[in-house]
Amino acid sequence: MKHSLISSVVLIALCSAPLFSHSLAAQETSLEPVVDAANKINSAAKSSQLTVEKIADSTQERIQQYKQITRQIQGLEVYTQQLQKQINAQAAEKDELNASIDEVSVVERQITPLMLRMIESLDKFVQLDVPFLPEERAERVATLRELMDRADVDVSEKFRRVMEAFQIEADYGRNIEAYNGEMTVAGQLQDVEFLRMGRTVLLYKTRDGSSMGVWNQQQREWQPLDASYASNVQEAIRVARKQLAPDLLMLPVFTSTSSTGE
Known part of the structure; x- marks a missing residue:
């Protein structure tokens, strides 16, 4: 009886084995769509992660570019402000130069007649002065007269030459x-x-x-x-002639009160 029971159990087990295998196969078949869906979700998640990482890298790069451009803009603003100061200074200098040019024109119109009078006075002085180096001094005055008629010589150069002639005449009295x-x-x-x-x-x-x-x-x-x-x-x-050291010399000197003196 006992042996018969065991045999029944074995028989049941043997009979149920094909049923379990069939059930497991059916279960695996029903899970395939779920596994495929999970794989697709994982693939999509991985792709999304890569996209997020790319966006993050791109965003960081944009931030660095923004900071760099901001610094450049700040530098350009400072540079622009400095250039504006220079432009303002140049404009002020331009106004001063224009005013100076206007004044120079006025001075030029006034100084030319003055130089002509100076040359005329110098000519009379040379004629009335002690007659040393008469040709040289007369030629100097004539050269000044010709210089005043030249249009290719600046007024400043003409004035310099006139003053130079007066200086030469002044030096004659000291040497x-x-x-x-x-x-x-x-x-x-x-x-x-x-x-x-x-x-x-x-x-x-x-x-x-x-x-x-x-x-x-x-x-x-x-x-x-x-x-x-x-x-x-x-x-x-x-x-x-600088051939002898200076010494006390006795020479005739005419004065206004006497005809000859020493």
Whole structure:
């Protein structure tokens, strides 16, 4: 009886095995769509994650570009402000230059007549002055007259040349000079040595020393000079030519109260 029961159980088990296998196969078949759906969801999730990562990277890159552009804009704003200051300064300088140009035009119209009067005064002064270097000084005045008529020379250069001529004339009164020239002596044109000490003394000596004369500015004529002055005159000429150290010299000087003095 017991053996028969065991056999029944085995028989039931054997009989139920095909049923279980059939049920498992049916269950696997029913789960395939779910697994496929899960795989699709996982694939979609992975793709979405990659998309999110790309968007995040792109967003970060855009943020860095934005920050960089912002810094560039700030730098350009500062640069623009500095340029505006320079433009304002240049505009102010332009206004000053325009005002200066207008003033220069006024000054130019006023200074040209002044220079003409100065040249005229210089010409008269040279004519009335002690007659040393007459050709050179007269030529200087003539050159200034020609210069004033030239249109290719600036007014500033003309004024400089006029002032230079006045300075040269002023220097004549503070120095000593010896130079060679010609003079009519005893009715004959002879080579002579002139000696000028400022505008106080102007005298001449022939080459052989046989004749000497001194200019009398009060009477505006040459007067003979005594032979006793020969050594002093020669020494003074050597001093003027820087051949001898300066020393005390005895030379004739004309004054307004006396005809001749020393």
